[in-house]
Amino acid sequence: MIRTLPQSNTFKWTYRAYVTLFFVYLALPLTVVCLMAFNDSVFPSLPWEGFTWDWFFGDEAPYIGVFNDRSILRSIGTSMFVAFWVSLLSIAVGTTNAFLFVRHDFKFKEFFYILMLLPLIIPGIILGISILVFSNAVANNLENATGMWFDGLRPGLPLVILGQFSFIATFATLVISARLEKFDRSLEEAALNLGATRMGAIRQITLPFLFPAIAGAAVVAILMSFENFNTTLMLVGSDAPLTINMFDRLKLGSTPVLNAVSLLLIVVSALLGLASLLFQGREKSN
Amino acid sequence: MNSAQSRLSLLLLFTPFVLWLALLIIIPHIFMLLVSISVKTGVREYVTGLGNYMVFFTEPLYWNTFTRTAFMSISATLLTLLIGFPVAYYIAKLTRGRTKTTLFLMCLIPFWVSELVRTFGWMILLRETGVFSSALQYFGIVSEPIEFLYNDAAIMIGLVYTSMLFMVVPLVTTLDSLDDSLIEAGYDLGGNGITVLREIIIPHAMPGIVSGCIVVFMLSLGNYLTPILLGGKDSLWFTGLIYDQFITRFNWELGSAFGFLLLILSSTIVWAGLKLSGQSLTNTVGR
Amino acid sequence: MSQPTASAATPSSAAAFDLECRDITKNFDQFTAVNNVSFNVPTGTFFSILGPSGCGKTTLLRMIAGFQTPTSGDLLIKGKSMIGVPPNKRPVSMVFQHLALFPMMDIAANVGFGLRQRGVPREDIAKRVETVLERVGLPGVGSRHINQLSGGQKQRVAIARCMVLEPDVLLLDEPLGALDLKLREHMKIELKKLQSEFGTTFVYITHDQSEALVMSDQIAVMNHGQFEQVGAARELYHEPKTAFVAGFVGEANSFTAKVEAINGDAATLVSPEGLQIKGQDASGNLKQGDQAKVFVRPESIRLATQANELDNVENLNQGIIENILFNGANSHILLREEKSGGELNVAIPQTGQFRDLAKGDKVYIGWEAAQTRCYQTEG
Numbered sequence: 007m008i009r010t011l012p013q014s015n016t017f018k019w020t021y022r023a024y025v026t027l028f029f030v031y032l033a034l035p036l037t038v039v040c041l042m043a044f045n046d047s048v049f050p051s052l053p054w055e056g057f058t059w060d061w062f063f064g065d066e067a068p069y070i071g072v073f074n075d076r077s078i079l080r081s082i083g084t085s086m087f088v089a090f091w092v093s094l095l096s097i098a099v100g101t102t103n104a105f106l107f108v109r110h111d112f113k114f115k116e117f118f119y120i121l122m123l124l125p126l127i128i129p130g131i132i133l134g135i136s137i138l139v140f141s142n143a144v145a146n147n148l149e150n151a152t153g154m155w156f157d158g159l160r161p162g163l164p165l166v167i168l169g170q171f172s173f174i175a176t177f178a179t180l181v182i183s184a185r186l187e188k189f190d191r192s193l194e195e196a197a198l199n200l201g202a203t204r205m206g207a208i209r210q211i212t213l214p215f216l217f218p219a220i221a222g223a224a225v226v227a228i229l230m231s232f233e234n235f236n237t238t239l240m241l242v243g244s245d246a247p248l249t250i251n252m253f254d255r256l257k258l259g260s261t262p263v264l265n266a267v268s269l270l271l272i273v274v275s276a277l278l279g280l281a282s283l284l285f286q287g288r289e290k291s292n
Numbered sequence: 293m294n295s296a297q298s299r300l301s302l303l304l305l306f307t308p309f310v311l312w313l314a315l316l317i318i319i320p321h322i323f324m325l326l327v328s329i330s331v332k333t334g335v336r337e338y339v340t341g342l343g344n345y346m347v348f349f350t351e352p353l354y355w356n357t358f359t360r361t362a363f364m365s366i367s368a369t370l371l372t373l374l375i376g377f378p379v380a381y382y383i384a385k386l387t388r389g390r391t392k393t394t395l396f397l398m399c400l401i402p403f404w405v406s407e408l409v410r411t412f413g414w415m416i417l418l419r420e421t422g423v424f425s426s427a428l429q430y431f432g433i434v435s436e437p438i439e440f441l442y443n444d445a446a447i448m449i450g451l452v453y454t455s456m457l458f459m460v461v462p463l464v465t466t467l468d469s470l471d472d473s474l475i476e477a478g479y480d481l482g483g484n485g486i487t488v489l490r491e492i493i494i495p496h497a498m499p500g501i502v503s504g505c506i507v508v509f510m511l512s513l514g515n516y517l518t519p520i521l522l523g524g525k526d527s528l529w530f531t532g533l534i535y536d537q538f539i540t541r542f543n544w545e546l547g548s549a550f551g552f553l554l555l556i557l558s559s560t561i562v563w564a565g566l567k568l569s570g571q572s573l574t575n576t577v578g579r
Numbered sequence: 580m581s582q583p584t585a586s587a588a589t590p591s592s593a594a595a596f597d598l599e600c601r602d603i604t605k606n607f608d609q610f611t612a613v614n615n616v617s618f619n620v621p622t623g624t625f626f627s628i629l630g631p632s633g634c635g636k637t638t639l640l641r642m643i644a645g646f647q648t649p650t651s652g653d654l655l656i657k658g659k660s661m662i663g664v665p666p667n668k669r670p671v672s673m674v675f676q677h678l679a680l681f682p683m684m685d686i687a688a689n690v691g692f693g694l695r696q697r698g699v700p701r702e703d704i705a706k707r708v709e710t711v712l713e714r715v716g717l718p719g720v721g722s723r724h725i726n727q728l729s730g731g732q733k734q735r736v737a738i739a740r741c742m743v744l745e746p747d748v749l750l751l752d753e754p755l756g757a758l759d760l761k762l763r764e765h766m767k768i769e770l771k772k773l774q775s776e777f778g779t780t781f782v783y784i785t786h787d788q789s790e791a792l793v794m795s796d797q798i799a800v801m802n803h804g805q806f807e808q809v810g811a812a813r814e815l816y817h818e819p820k821t822a823f824v825a826g827f828v829g830e831a832n833s834f835t836a837k838v839e840a841i842n843g844d845a846a847t848l849v850s851p852e853g854l855q856i857k858g859q860d861a862s863g864n865l866k867q868g869d870q871a872k873v874f875v876r877p878e879s880i881r882l883a884t885q886a887n888e889l890d891n892v893e894n895l896n897q898g899i900i901e902n903i904l905f906n907g908a909n910s911h912i913l914l915r916e917e918k919s920g921g922e923l924n925v926a927i928p929q930t931g932q933f934r935d936l937a938k939g940d941k942v943y944i945g946w947e948a949a950q951t952r953c954y955q956t957e958g
Contacts, residue, residue, distance in 0.1 A: 011475075011476070011479060011646065011665075011666065021378070021382065021386075024378060024379075025378070025379055025382050025395075028375070028379045029395075029398055031453070032398070032399065032402050032453075032456070033398075033402070034413070034417065035402075035410055035412075035413025035414050035416070035417060035453070036402055036405065036409070036410070036413055037413075038413055038416045038417055038423055039409060039412055039413040039416060042416055049421070050416055051416060051419065051421040051422055051423075052421060052422070052423060052426040098308070099308050099309070099312050102304075102305045102308045102309065103305075103308070103309050105305050106302075106305040106306060106309055110298075110301075110302050110305065112302060112306075116574075118309075119574065120573055120574065121313055121317075121318075122309070122313070123573055123574070124317060125317060126507075126510075127506070127510055127558065127559070127562055127573075128317075128555065128558075129510060129513060129514025129531070129554060129555070129558060130514055131514055131516055131531045131534060131535070131551075131554075132324075132514070132534075132551045132554060132555050133317075133320075135324065135534065135538055135547060135548065135551050136317075136320035136321045136323065136324040136551070137316060137320045138538070139320065139323050139324050139327050139544060139548060140319060140320035140323040140324070141320075143323055143327075168316060169316075171312075171316070172312070172316035172317060175312055204297070229404060232406065233405070233406035233407060233408070235406075235407060235408060235516065235517050236514060236515075236516050236517075236531070239516065239535070240535075240538065240539075249406055249408050252408055252412075253408060253517070256408070256412060256415075256521065257521075264412065265412075268405075268406075268409040268412060268413075271405060271406060271409055272405050272409065275404035275405055275406075276401060276404060276405075278404070279400070279401070279404040471677070471679065473675045473676070473677060473679040474679050474681060476644075476646055476666070476673075476675070476679065477673070477675055477679035477681070478681075478692070479645075479665070479666045479667045480644060480645075480666050480667070480671075480672055480673045481667075481672065481692050481693035481696060481740065481741070481744065482667050482668075482693045482696035482697055482744065483667055483692070483693075483696045484667055484696070487695075487696055491681075491683075491684070491692070492681060492683065495683035495684075496682075496683055
């Protein structure tokens with residue numbers, strides 16, 4: 007069952023057919039989503055009524071395209087805002103965590119490491135409700151004690167950011183630690199030996215070495231934040247990020263404007279993903 | 293580096309770690325536990341007790357939804373493994389060079405796109421006015437539109453689809469590290485496809501299988517979008533119950549209890565999976 | 580075993596060979612890895628295929644094991660054609676280059692793997708595994724993990740894993756390559772001993788001539804997909820049939836020269852620098868005016884401080900010592916021959932006579948025509 011073993015032709019072709027079928031299965035849903043974005047019909051379904059760009063540029067009801075749909079544009083803005091802060095927080099904590107676990111030995115390190123991994127195995131919806139319950143309790147107590155309002159602790163964007171950050175930080179930690187482990191510490195020692203301070207050595211030698219991993223973690227964080235649904239659903243207030251907005255419309259039944267948004271999302275995330283892969287590939291060949 | 297400096301830097305690194313973990317993970321879960329064991333007795337009056345958990349065990353709907361969710365998630369995990377393993381094996385062992393990279397990337401690309409878009413795609417394919425139904429009518433196989441959506445099979449298709457990446461990637465990685473000469477040696481010593489698979493390939497791929505299964509199971513159990521959108525109103529998924537209690541009925545006490553039960557279920561199955569396969573969390577998920 | 584007499588079609592002598600290759604050829608897209616190779620390996624022989632990397636020896640071995648199919652030709656084991664027989668059905672076992680011991684099993688499970696595939700009862704497997712482990716000198720290690728063994732022990736487990744199946748032919752793919760020098764020397768002797776103890780036919784491929792020379796009954800020297808010469812170690816060393824074998828097996832000084840005169844076996848040649856060489860036509864087809872390659876082994880060159888000490892040698896020259904490479908019994912000097920300016924490697928006889936030689940000394944060197952082998956070269 008490897009290249010060097012003789013195989014019967016029937017087996018070989020059955021196997022190939024299976025793998026092809028698998029890739030058809032992978033590609034099919036995304037393909038129809040993209041195709042329907044050009045269907046000149048108010049429902050994202052067959053029959054095919056002809057080709058149109060209206061779902062991107064249209065401005066006459068019901069043919070309102072993405073670029074003229076206020077609520078979609080606003081929710082894209084919201085998603086970008088959330089993704090920016092989540093990614094920033096995640097790479098900051100991811101980097102300090104990486105230094106903590108790769109560079110230091112302390113009591114119960116194994117135990118803390120497992121704690122660090124926990125967010126990966128807690129269902130997202132539970133992360134959402136636990137943060138909701140906790141922040142609500144804090145807000146109630148603070149309001150009772152001070153008589154002021156603490157809107158930041160009620161469902162809304164700050165909680166969405168914290169909720170997403172709570173588990174994306176673990177991914178960032180893993181990505182950055184993996185690279186920090188490969189770092190040759192004698193480079194830092196050489197810098198110290200040449201008269202650099204400890205912080206100076208880290209800033210001038212170690213952080214540049216880590217940069218690809220940090221950039222990669224930031225991209226992953228942005229993608230994960232953009233597509234997160236479960237945690238966000240429990241913490242969202244009146245400003246809906248894109249996925250929540252799309253979900254609400256999907257439940258009600260929508261025009262193919264959703265397909266147009268999806269197509270744009272596919273293109274952007276494919277580009278981002280490819281860019282990060284190319285970047286890593288270039289790093290590797292260095 | 294002297295020890296005072298070292299202790300200072302340890303402290304500086306420990307602070308964000310503890311703040312993150314305590315404020316966003318540990319304390320919220322403790323609060324959720326506290327809320328789940330407070331039973332409402334009147335307006336703004338609560339007593340501590342297991343009443344919410346009793347409701348769960350006495351109401352068949354809740355209990356059935358819970359077991360159904362667990363069962364469907366386990367089935368989805370096994371199905372993903374069965375479908376994904378041959379593909380991962382094909383990529384890891386039967387291709388090389390450019391073909392390998394391309395196929396591997398083709399596995400990844402669908403998952404850079406939001407789960408919502410993926411589910412939306414399946415809705416377009418499966419619904420009454422969807423692609424499959426129209427195609428069957430076009431070819432004259434059926435005369436009436438068929439609704440493929442809103443049943444367990446649709447949920448299963450969606451769950452398997454959404455989780456595939458998390459199975460294929462660890463499998464490709466572990467299978468890739470299996471030296472071809474081990475497989476050749478297996479054949480040379482008289483083994484056949486089945487015995488080599490059972491005695492050499494699967495034992496080698498075990499860490500990948502376990503890590504894939506854990507992640508897929510977790511994702512299926514905690515999934516909300518796919519069951520709700522593809523399974524419809526009566527999808528009876530446990531996360532749907534939690535959402536109802538929190539958002540629609542505003543019964544946070546019962547919702548928290550449900551949340552805790554889901555957490556216990558997922559932890560137990562993850563723990564059992566690790567124990568049965570002799571793996572640890574660090575070398576499966578934490579890579 | 581008791582074949583009916585009707586099988587007269589296959590000559591009865593064929594059974595005397597454990598392995599026969601008839602005109603085996605293997606083409607890859609643009610490239611012929613193995614080109615029309617034929618050979619027979621008699622039962623119980625230690626047969627080595629020696630050649631530089633890329634010469635096609637690995638491809639040949641993998642065709643015998645069944646991991647590659649010959650483009651043309653036939654391959655017989657104990658007189659039965661193996662074409663179309665998959666690797667798991669062939670009566671051969673292979674020791675892989677990196678041994679390919681299964682890390683997911685303990686040693687007993689590794690050694691018992693093949694027996695399990697054959698459906699041998701469990702108790703029998705345990706017994707046979709223990710017996711074979713004893714025979715390779717590792718009794719009682721069955722329950723250990725592979726990582727707990729040393730390199731040499733792993734080697735023996737890999738052999739035991741094959742030998743427990745009592746194969747007709749054991750194939751070995753440079754298994755000593757990964758060992759360090761000292762262990763490699765030791766394992767050479769060990770392997771030879773194991774082979775004569777088991778009496779199984781071994782086919783061993785290597786690029787290391789000393790491995791081949793020490794262990795083998797028969798050696799095939801392979802180059803560019805073809806066998807250059809097959810013979811015992813001594814034959815290859817003393818009577819190499821081709822220029823490649825003369826250069827590849829053992830050490831040799833080589834020159835290019837032009838044939839001036841030829842008289843039966845005896846050839847007279849002149850190097851481009853004008854040095855006259857008397858030698859023996861080893862390829863048997865030299866003609867006057869041919870370009871030839873001339874080989875002289877370092878230990879065939881005699882040293883002397885006086886010219887009259889080297890009376891009966893056909894080739895007598897002088898040289899200046901440039902370097903002394905002291906290596907105990909295997910010491911050499913590098914000297915520059917005066918007339919041609921060419922560098923020569925000469926073994927120092929261990930009689931003590933030349934202990935005082937020093938850099939810059941001028942010495943006489945001489946060698947016999949019979950030890951000077953000449954081969955025709957193209958162009």
